[in-house]
Amino acid sequence: MVIDISHNKPLPNWEKLLQVAQQNTTAKWILRTEQSPRTATISSYIDRLNPGEKSSVLLYRDTNAWCPFCERVWLALEEKQIPFEVELINLKDKPQWYKDMVPTGLVPAVKIEGELVYESKDILLALENKFDSFPLLPKEPQERSVALDMIEAFESNGLVKSGYQFLFYSRQNTEMTPEQKEVQLLSLQTTFETKLDQFEETLGQYPGVYFMQEFSLVDIMYTPAIRRLAVNLPVFRGYSIHNNDRFPRINQWLMAIDQRQAYQRIKPSARTNNLVMQNIFSLQPIYEGKPEPQVEFASLEKDYRMEAAGRLSSNYQTLVADILKNSGIKTWASQESLAIIESVIDLYLRGLVYYLIEGSIPSFSDLSVDAKTEQQNEVKEKAVADPAVGAIALAFLRNRVCVPRDMSANAAVAFQTAIDNMLSCIY
Numbered sequence: 001m002v003i004d005i006s007h008n009k010p011l012p013n014w015e016k017l018l019q020v021a022q023q024n025t026t027a028k029w030i031l032r033t034e035q036s037p038r039t040a041t042i043s044s045y046i047d048r049l050n051p052g053e054k055s056s057v058l059l060y061r062d063t064n065a066w067c068p069f070c071e072r073v074w075l076a077l078e079e080k081q082i083p084f085e086v087e088l089i090n091l092k093d094k095p096q097w098y099k100d101m102v103p104t105g106l107v108p109a110v111k112i113e114g115e116l117v118y119e120s121k122d123i124l125l126a127l128e129n130k131f132d133s134f135p136l137l138p139k140e141p142q143e144r145s146v147a148l149d150m151i152e153a154f155e156s157n158g159l160v161k162s163g164y165q166f167l168f169y170s171r172q173n174t175e176m177t178p179e180q181k182e183v184q185l186l187s188l189q190t191t192f193e194t195k196l197d198q199f200e201e202t203l204g205q206y207p208g209v210y211f212m213q214e215f216s217l218v219d220i221m222y223t224p225a226i227r228r229l230a231v232n233l234p235v236f237r238g239y240s241i242h243n244n245d246r247f248p249r250i251n252q253w254l255m256a257i258d259q260r261q262a263y264q265r266i267k268p269s270a271r272t273n274n275l276v277m278q279n280i281f282s283l284q285p286i287y288e289g290k291p292e293p294q295v296e297f298a299s300l301e302k303d304y305r306m307e308a309a310g311r312l313s314s315n316y317q318t319l320v321a322d323i324l325k326n327s328g329i330k331t332w333a334s335q336e337s338l339a340i341i342e343s344v345i346d347l348y349l350r351g352l353v354y355y356l357i358e359g360s361i362p363s364f365s366d367l368s369v370d371a372k373t374e375q376q377n378e379v380k381e382k383a384v385a386d387p388a389v390g391a392i393a394l395a396f397l398r399n400r401v402c403v404p405r406d407m408s409a410n411a412a413v414a415f416q417t418a419i420d421n422m423l424s425c426i427y
């Protein structure tokens with residue numbers, strides 16, 4: 001036990017919770033005071049720099065961590081164990097200095113020893129040229145040239161393009177009959193499947209699960225797009241690459257990529273990818289998303305539980321404010337009760353963090369909160385930890401997490417599992 005709250009002691013404060021979580025996770029993030037998001041994942045190897053030493057690489061990536069091209073560069077940096085710094089660019093409101101600096105205005109871009117490189121493919125090759133740690137291209141010239149050809153082929157072989165045409169097909173066209181639309185959709189599916197057959201064949205060219213003998217830049221080029229297609233097509237088209245007998249090598253490849261150590265804190269979750277398609281690209285799920293399989297709390301790795309606990313503790317003020325503002329609580333709560341409600345939300349979030357750290361759900365029935373009036377900042381009244389407020393706060397947060405912006409995919413599984421378990425204890 002790390003924190004003792006037995007004998008009806010109050011839950012620990014946020015500082016204590018954050019301290020314990022940070023001591024028990026390898027995840028690294030920074031606090032971005034007064035900015036959104038308030039926390040950001042940083043290089044796993046930043047500690048390798050000497051005190052005062054600047055990293056030779058600065059990565060410009062999108063604030064929401066949705067960009068598949070940024071994901072490529074981020075993954076290469078982690079695979080090569082390069083300590084790097086990050087500057088987040090808000091794509092909805094790109095700073096003028098960024099547009100002036102990068103001719104395309106797009107992310108990602110990097111500065112390597114002060115020199116600007118943009119376009120993800122060019123960045124990958126530049127990093128490979130500059131840093132010989134953990135090579136991501138074969139040394140043997142013939143094999144290297146095959147790898148470079150495969151990297152070039154990403155743009156021209158039509159695999160990803162045909163996948164996205166199938167995913168984004170819109171039935172809105174009013175000049176076609178429903179039957180004609182179905183025929184068109186089926187033809188897009190067939191084209192994509194033919195491309196997947198070619199992909200399957202390419203993966204068979206070398207022994208092992210990757211494109212080349214070893215994991216390489218070729219895998220990095222394809223990873224973000226293929227993973228996004230694999231998690232979005234079942235939800236928006238009812239089409240599955242995963243567990244599809246026609247594509248055994250692609251499935252092995254997806255699984256191997258998913259398990260790479262360097263990818264663990266970068267990969268997006270299926271849920272985040274689906275929500276991006278739904279909310280940003282207005283795709284409609286064709287069937288209700290299956291509930292994610294239940295995970296046993298005991299099977300969650302401590303490192304990731306602690307990461308979730310730490311990220312939440314670093315960001316609790318924003319989360320409490322977000323719940324108050326956007327969960328619907330304000331539509332029924334009286335103005336006078338808001339201070340108490342805020343304290344109850346805070347208490348349940350600390351309870352969630354406590355659970356992530358300790359593995360046991362605190363008993364809220366024994367706990368009360370002190371609500372302070374805003375003006376006087378003094379205790380006005382004591383309130384019981386109303387489970388209804390706790391349930392709203394937890395249910396709201398469960399889908400709010402954006403991966404990997406707010407925490408890694410594995411940490412998000414821990415976070416959501418803990419919330420599910422707490423909710424089932426409330427009602």
Ligand SMILES: N[C@@H](CCC(=O)N[C@@H](CS)C(=O)NCC(=O)O)C(=O)O
Nearest residue numbers: 067068069091106107108119120121
């Ligand atoms: N070919 C570019 C594509 C980069 C790209 O499309 N980035 C998008 C984010 S996913 C972007 O910066 N969009 C902002 C905009 O269009 O203004 C690369 O590989 O780096």
